Amino acid sequence: MSQWNIDPDHSVGSFTIRHMTVAFVHGQMNKVSGTISFDPDKFANISVQFDIDVESIITGIGKRDDHLKSADFFDIDKFPKITFKSKSAERTGFSSCNITGDITIHGITKSITLEADILGPVDSPFGETTLGITGSTVVNREDFGLKWNEPMGNGGFMVGKDAEISMNIEADLVTE
DSSP: OEEEEEOGGGOEEEEEEEETTTEEEEEEEOOEEEEEEEOGGGGGGOEEEEEEEGGGEEOSOHHHHHHHHSTTTTOTTTOOEEEEEEEEEEEOSSSEEEEEEEEEETTEEEEEEEEEEEEEEEEOTTSOEEEEEEEEEEEEGGGGTOOOOOBOTTSOBSEEEEEEEEEEEEEEEOOO
16 A cells, blocks of 8 residues: 655645625635555555644634634634544545545544545656545534534524535655
8 A cells, every 4th residue: 555645735624614694604724734545456445644733724814713713613722633534435436435534623523424536646747646635524513512603683693503624635655
């Protein structure tokens, strides 16, 4: 099984969540690290482990980013990282699979399944062999203790419960 290191310069975790019941807020976390074990001939044996530095969160609004980092949400002083470690994978198409594993957010671990596409590997013009993985899932943020909210006059809430999480990862083959 080939080993791959996640390229932090070309990998990102992102999210989308309902805001004030009328729009969506998008954000991303740009500090992703980890490893992948993958052999194109044994596609379903993929193993993925990554960490996301929550302090790298960016929504485009500094005040909102600070609030998300606070104890009302991610509480980065206590829980600075989101982690994922796969347990199994099932091929669902030519380049697609479901990767199931444990994600830890805000100190709470739950099983999730990422609907993923595995792209490559390809040889870059700079000498690396690179693999791409994109994946997404939807989680209820309250399941991870992220419960802050404010009621709206229309009967809804300031922040939706369902958050779509997406990963876009590039990883380079480890050569000895």
